[in-house]
Amino acid sequence: MxxxxxxxxxxxxxxxxxxxxxxxxxxxxxxxxxxxxxxxxxxxxxxxxxxxxxxxxxxxxxxxxxxxxxxxxxxxxxxxxxxxxxxxxxxxxxxxxxxxxxxxxxxxxxxxxxxxxxxxxxxxxxxxxxxxxxxxxxxxxxxxxxxxxxxxxxxxxxxxxxxxxxxxxxxxxxxxxxxxxxxxxxxxxxxxxxxxxxxxxxxxxxxxxxxxxxxxxxxxxPEPVRELRRLVTLNRVYRSLNEGDAAVTRNDLNAAAASYGRATSILPDSATNGEAVFWTGISFASAGKPDQAIPYLRRAYAVWPKWADLVRRLPAAGLLPNDPALIDRLVREMAAR
The missing domain is CATH 3.60.20.10 (Aminohydrolase, N-terminal nucleophile (Ntn) domain)
Incomplete structure (x- = not known):
């Protein structure tokens, strides 16, 4: 018109x-x-x-x-x-x-x-x-x-x-x-x-x-309102992830843990193809908390094993420390059963 x-x-x-x-x-x-x-x-x-x-x-x-x-x-x-x-x-x-x-x-x-x-x-x-x-x-x-x-x-x-x-x-x-x-x-x-x-x-x-x-x-x-509710739920997941990232930037790891906990508890890991738990783990690893990171990374690997390949690419982008020992540990332990 x-x-x-x-x-x-x-x-x-x-x-x-x-x-x-x-x-x-x-x-x-x-x-x-x-x-x-x-x-x-x-x-x-x-x-x-x-x-x-x-x-x-x-x-x-x-x-x-x-x-x-x-x-x-x-x-x-x-x-x-x-x-x-x-x-x-x-x-x-x-x-x-x-x-x-x-x-x-x-x-x-x-x-x-x-x-x-x-x-x-x-x-x-x-x-x-x-x-x-x-x-x-x-x-x-x-x-x-x-x-x-x-x-x-x-x-x-x-x-x-x-x-x-x-x-x-x-x-x-x-x-x-x-x-x-x-x-x-x-x-x-x-x-x-x-x-x-x-x-x-x-x-x-x-x-x-x-x-x-x-x-x-x-x-x-065929069920648009039902699908809209699903998307609103996903929106809540990613908003909580963003809040966690902002808390990491402020070096407030307690607040980050709370936000990431909300994000990763709203839906099964498969609903985000492991994305939510993967980046939660990466945020903790980049903050020097690998012990907190590994359980999240393991959950991501269980949904999509190629997340392990991505871990090795992140140091060059500044998203993980350029520490080969740390990277090897993350990849090894996220794939451990």
């Missing part, structure tokens, strides 16, 4: 009544029918959006989020520009509800849109146009909104709201439970195909790559 034909500066400053005369947006061709949730965690400030659809690669168009700004879900006869424009309006100081009203008021096809926006303060609003394919609706709660269209039953969005409110765990976990509740309630009348989740920090560090806590997509899968 072509981008909408007005500037953000005009959108932010022009009264709504005048903006209503802005040229119409490109008319959509087909619906990205979907169910989604936008939410803010009041304890951490994290902001997130999660979605499932019977549509290929739903994560490319529906979910949008920016640390310290907010999150958007734009769906039904989707206009993707609601995402970046909504975030920009919130970044410029509009609340989530104000940003949504500003965009809806300028959209000649608003009757076929379904959109939700939440800002970094948790102010939230949703829109379900009157020409959405039924069953369609939304539920706006405190710090979240659930929305769905082309559903098997008109109870999906309320079931998502109940699941989210009753869920425990971090924001990603609670978003996943809302998606799972939608599927139990019947979900999309056409079935399922893709899913996505984004969780960002409540405040921006100026480093977007560091502010995106979870950013995962399932493009095409």
């Amino acid at each position: 072509r981008p909408i034909r007005f500037s953000l500066a005009l959108l932010a400053l022009t009264p709504l009544a005048a903006r209503a005369q802005t040229p119409a947006w490109t008319r959509p061709l087909r619906p990205v029918a979907t169910y989604s949730i936008v939410a803010r965690d009041s304890a951490t400030g994290e902001i997130g959006v999660a979605v499932q659809s019977h549509w290929f690669s739903v994560g490319a168009t529906v979910p949008w989020a920016q640390a310290g700004v907010g999150a958007v879900a734009t769906q039904s006869f989707v206009e993707p520009s609601y995402g970046p424009l909504g975030l920009e309006l919130m970044r410029l100081g509009r609340s989530g509800p104000e940003a949504l009203r500003a965009l809806i008021s300028t959209d000649a096809d608003s009757a076929v849109r379904q959109v939700a926006m939440i800002d970094a303060q948790g102010r939230v609003a949703a829109w379900t146009g009157g020409r959405n394919i039924q069953a369609a609706g939304n539920h706006v709660g405190r710090g979240y909104s659930t929305e769905a269209n082309l559903m098997d039953r008109p109870t999906v969005w309320d079931a998502m709201a109940r699941a989210y409110e009753g869920a425990r765990g971090d924001l990603a976990e609670r978003l996943l439970q809302a998606l799972e509740a939608a599927q139990r309630e019947g979900g999309d009348i056409r079935g399922r195909q893709s899913a996505a989740i984004i969780v960002v920090a409540g405040t921006s560090t100026g480093r977007p790559w560091a502010d995106r806590i979870v950013d995962l997509r399932v493009e095409d899968n």
